[in-house]
Amino acid sequence: MSLPKSMPAKCLVSVSFLLSVACSASVEAEVLQLISPALVRKLLLKMGEKISMTHNPRFRYEDWGPTFLSAVFIKEAVANIC
Template structure:
């Protein structure tokens, strides 16, 4: 199980590196086309109904080091939160009745 999780993390790392490198390359080769592509993906979100939300404020942050680290952290977290039938439950964050943040395994012990 430990080795399998490490291999999955390595695979996710390679996927995210490939995604960011491809995005950086496309931004260098065709910045206008990449801008249209990013805006097209965002049309599905309701955030574009906000007039204060402009591409110039957030668009350049795509495919940067903080973007890479954020995507990598989220994808790795999703790996750990998967629950398979017959396997252990994920150790996801929960909030106690007193409002204190805890982990699921804290309640189990």
């Protein structure tokens, strides 16, 4: 059973869309970080509450917060999507 020829094209479109969303979110977060670091911290902590990562007392914002704005995070996120 082989995949249709249009399958790689659809995958390429979806990966490029997800990459563009991740890059734009990263750029927006960087700009927001420059304008209001306290707001970025508040937003990231609010996101952490949804997935319970902030419930661990040893897991502080200072340890993981800045990584959301790094190129390494974007690279790993894209690698995990594919």
